[in-house]
Ligand SMILES: Nc1nc2c(ncn2[C@@H]2O[C@H](COP(=O)(O)OP(=O)(O)OP(=O)(O)O)[C@@H](O)[C@H]2O)c(=O)[nH]1
């Protein structure tokens with residue numbers, strides 16, 4: 302009897318071990334399966350190219366390298382013959398890993414030197430007014446823009462508290478809150494608690510927000526399914542596409558914004574780390590700059606495989622070549638060394654862009670014929686819905702093509718964070734961030750385009766900082 306129960310015990314122990322081992326094997330197999338599912342093989346873009354081939358059929362012809370002019374300057378601007386080429390102005394060479402190291406070095410070197418305020422304007426003339434005299438302060442023609450939903454009341458509240466402390470408490474520029482639905486009384490009341498600057502609460506006219514009727518819903522659906530299969534965030538979210546299109550082209554046409562020239566865009570849950578002691582808008586005005594940014598990074602190439610081809614097609618139509626600014630930021634736009642896969646998947650665009658959740662700009666640049674006509678062309682192509690073109694790459698491409706690059710300003714002195722990226726200046730007034738950190742996740746450092754911006758677009762920088 303005793304022997305039988307001992308045998309039973311031994312058998313049940315063996316069974317237990319077998320069950321544990323079996324479960325372990327099943328768990329490993331399942332993990333492997335899901336891991337492989339979540340991995341995207343970006344090197345095999347055949348399917349993707351087939352899908353986006355819709356746009357490519359009649360459009361883009363790759364630049365002919367032998368064309369005179371391309372070798373030296375990297376561009377040809379002639380009617381029907383607009384071409385750009387990356388000419389590698391700093392003769393960088395090596396694997397993408399080596400280029401990343403080099404570019405990161407350029408970035409880190411920049412942060413070693415203490416950043417003061419810009420030198421290309423007499424900053425003493427644009428200091429904050431005496432708080433007693435704030436009501437009679439002559440402001441620039443500018444507003445703070447926040448596109449938000451009622452549900453984001455807490456997030457935008459946190460941003461405004463930091464923004465007021467860093468900048469606007471000293472200047473009291475008016476806020477314009479915009480929404481595709483009416484703002485609730487609760488939202489308005491909460492905002493008024495965070496600042497006593499003037500506030501307007503605006504509902505966006507439907508025609509500036511809604512998806513245009515010419516978009517083919519069936520095609521949109523299949524394209525978005527393909528994007529979702531590539532794990533592209535928000536691909537299946539119609540409102541996100543509306544938002545990207547709105548910020549790309551229509552925000553500056555909102556009736557309540559017509560009275561303003563300059564804007565500063567803010568978003569929910571962003572942080573400002575520095576004490577800004579000069580009037581940023583008057584700085585733009587005084588220097589004639591059209592745009593300012595803090596973070597500059599690569600985009601997800603799958604979201605915009607046809608943006609550059611569509612743009613080249615446009616520039617080669619009629620006399621559209623004339624809009625291109627000869628001192629544009631072309632080399633930054635075309636850089637193909639740090640993340641060559643991006644460039645290969647987009648017909649030549651690096652995907653480098655200014656991160657537009659922070660932007661300070663001159664709306665008259667966007668309202669101007671060069672940008673606006675190009676935007677209308679992009680809009681008609683349907684890419685805001687058949688792909689997921691973001692407002693950041695659209696603004697950036699427009700600026701790189703149609704603005705003089707010296708009029709685009711990196712606000713190196715403004716500490717800023719929108720998860721997961723930041724600009725953390727080496728300045729006395731910056732607190733709560735680590736100088737020179739690009740992302741709170743180290744593995745995202747390869748997404749930084751700033752090395753390329755510094756090398757290719759910041760000529761004469763010593764006059765600015
Ligand atoms: N009113 C309104 N605002 C929106 C809508 N979608 C986005 N926004 C706002 O548009 C801005 C950009 O949207 P986000 O969702 O932050 O987009 P994102 O910055 O690309 O994505 P995250 O990395 O998740 O922040 C934010 O200020 C949002 O509050 C919408 O459908 N309606």
Ligand SMILES: [Mg+2]
Pocket residue numbers: 568658719
């Ligand atoms: Mg955001």
